Amino acid sequence: MRVRGVTLHKLCLVLLFFGLATPVLAEREVHVIAVGRGHQTADYYALPEARVRVDRPGQDVSLVLLDDGILHWKIETTAGTIISEIVRSGPSPKDSKVSLSGIPMIGVQVTGLPLVFRPSGRKFRGLIGAVTDRFGTDRISSFQAAHKANQTSLRVDRVDTTTAGLARDYLSQFSRAYDDLSPDIRDWIETGGGDRPFAVAFDAGGVILTGPTGDRRFPVTPDVPGILLPVTGVYDPATQMIYCITIGAEGFLYSVDVRTGHWAVVTSLDEYDAAGLLYDADNRQLVLTGAFSRPGDIRLFGLDGGRSSVFIPTTGFPGLTDLFDYGNEHGPPLTPLVFSDGWLLLEARAGNDSADPANAQHRLYAVQIATGEVRLLRFGPR
Structure with a gap:
């Protein structure tokens, strides 16, 4: 809430009402509220409403209000609660308005903040970055959202200290050591896997080995x-065999002997859609990771007929939902890199097609197949 444009009389009323003469204020709290559609009152010509009641006596409170552009925010406070700033934003900033205890607020419109309804996903991380930049904080104090407001006021009455994702740099607390993992995995982490002298291109007509x-x-x-x-x-290259996978309908795992050109079916995938493929030479098995909304559907197919699998939900990989619009689109696949001593090294990347690939976001995980344990090993732009 900027005071420019508010009449002196109204400003005095606000100062008196909210007790700005209080001598000592606590550290600023920043609360974010998102509403998709407001409650339509009996006044057909009035904007739909979203009511908010702020109950934080003795606290210095800033509000960030997000909506879809046709909403009247009606903010009320309890005695001793101080509202020092209000920001209203969203994808359609033209028509919404804000009033504080019945007083219209002007100068609160800010463009560019996304309207999000859950505290996860790429857009939410962008929101956290923008809001913490503006207010100079390390985290926001709370986040709540409603696709449609009703007559009941949304309440701002506590600081959320349990939702890790409200912090700007929250992933550090999930990062784990890898010094107890196998030398093969540690070597890949430190060297990036080294040179790859062979590449396989797979299309509807066959494969090309480069x-x-x-x-x-x-x-x-x-x-x-x-x-x-x-x-x-x-x-x-040791066995001179190519392995490749298809999705859709039944799906198959094929092998191609490059010495003879002979194709064979290793196994049907039984309608399992896979996105990633790794050949584990030590155990003579193929490691597949899931496609679309199930990247953590990991299955191992031994050439001797052995089978094992583990399923880990997308939210079980710390920071994976940061890489895409979680809930509205499929995320990047988890690429299998190394399998050793029961642990699978996986990488997810987003932004490889950007102008600066070095800034592509990535996550590096280790998964223990037998237990489903997930470790976040590295994250951020390379």
């Missing part, structure tokens, strides 16, 4: 099921 001597193409043969939606492939 290596030091150039490209070799292996067309799919008619004795295996047709390729519906090719996903990815990997090559094991």
